[in-house]
Structures are given as structure tokens and as C-alpha cells.
Amino acid sequence: MGLGAKFLTTRWAVRLPIPLFTAGFGFLFFGRMLLLEHRGRSSGERRYAVIEAAERESADRIVVASGFGPTAQWYRNLQAEPRCGVSIGWRRRVPARAELLDTAESRAMLERYARDHPKAWAVLHRSIVEATGDADPEIPMVRLHLQSRRRSSRAVHR
Template sequence: MDVGAKFLGTRWAARAPIALFKAHLGFLFAGRMLLLLHRGRNSGAERSVVLEAVDREDPDKVLIASGFGTTSQWYQNLKAEPSCRVSIGFRNRVPATAELLDTSASSSLLARYAADHPRLWKHLSRSITTLTGDSDEKLDIPIVRLHLERRPD
């Protein structure tokens, strides 16, 4: 099995960075990773997941991708309730609103990501296809734009 897929498929490894974010050490990821705090659509309980920031359109707009598609729990939760909180860099638990992008916008942004980070995309796409069983041609990775509350000037 692909090493990246094995890592992504291991719950403890995927959740390990959460402790760093909760200790306000998210800046160690240099803005490449973020902690997303969202509400469970059925339980209403706060849930957390660490995700890669695919792009930062500006300091208050962050793009994230759902590598496991629209069935990811965090994606489904944001679809039901777009209000969330985000920790990224030196910013902690910032109120945010999620905007689920359509297929066309997601594909365009993903193509740009692949062009900007070809080596990383090669490994990441291989890991995703290994875990999902999809082929490269069938990869449907939705993108979410997080609108963070602006910092006071």
C-alpha cells in the first residue's frame, strides 16, 4: 500500500496534529494545515479535523479540498451548517463560513493546485485513489472556500 495512503488511512496519525492546534501551536505548520471545527449534523457536537490549505486567496479566504469526496463527514457537516471555526497560522478558533464550490470551480482550482505542486499532487492523488478505489480520471474532489472573520484593523 502507498505510504501516504497508509498514513491518511490511520486514524491516530491523521488526528495527531489536532493536539498541536489545540495547544495554539498551529503556526508550526506555516499556514499549510488548518484545524477545522464544525458541528455534527446529527449530534450537534463540535467535531475537529486537520486539513491542508490548498490555497489562500487572501488572509481571510482559505481553500480546502475533500480528498474523500462529498461523503466526508466534515464536508457533509459543513453542507448542513456552514458556520464553523478555523485555526490557521497564528489565528485560533476564528469564526468562519464555508462556501461549497461547484464541480467546475473545484476542478479548475484543483488543476491549478496540481500545476503549482506537481510532485505533491502526484503523491496525494495516488494516496486518494488507493484509499477510495477511484481512478485518476474519476477523482471528484470538491473544494470548499472558508471565509474567515476579518481581523480588526
């Protein structure tokens, strides 16, 4: 297993950035990574995942990919409850709503990502294939609609 796949499948490694985000140091990731705060679909407990921002459509619309497919826990949790929170750059715990994109739109977004970031895509795709064992993994995309900066600040849903 390559280094990228090993990293993606090592729990402590993928959770390492969470304390940086929660302490307000998300800006260190230059807006390329975000902290997604969501609720467990069964437990209702607060959960966190650090995910790459695949595309910044606007300041308040960010697209992310579920590299482990539709069975990733954070993805399944957003299916059950699309209300979430996002920390990215200097913005912390911004209330947001997740929109799960259909297969066609997800595929188009991935093709655009591969075209715009060929080196990053080559490494990421190879790592996902190695980590999942699937030669052609399904990678669903999610559009996160962040509360506008102009609207009043409210805590992420309880």
C-alpha cells in the same frame, strides 16, 4: 497500499495534529495545514479535522479540498451547517463560513493546484486514489471565509 494512503486512512495518524492546534501550536504547520472546527450534523457535537490549505486567496479566504469526496464527514457537516471555526498559523478559533464550490470551480482549483504544486499533487492524488479505490475521485473544494482580523473577536458558534 502506499505510505500516503495508509496515513490518510489511519484515524490516529490524521488526528495527531489536533492537540497541537488546540494547544496553540498551529504555527508549526506554516499555514499549510489548518484545523477546521465544525458541528456534527446529527449530534451537534463539536468536531475537528486537520486539512491542507490548498490555496490562500487572501488572509481571510482559504480553499481546502475534500480528498475523500462529498461523503467525508467534515464536508457533509459543512453542507448542513456552514458556520465553522478555523485555526491556521498564529490565528486560533477564528469564526468562519464555508462555501461549497460547484464541480466546475472545484475542478479549476484542483487543476491550478496540480500546476502550482506538481510534486505534492502527484503524491496526494496517488494517495487519494489508493485510499478510495477510485481511479478518478471527485474532490470537491470548499472556500472558508474567515472573520476579518479587523472585526471584533467572537467565540466560534456554540
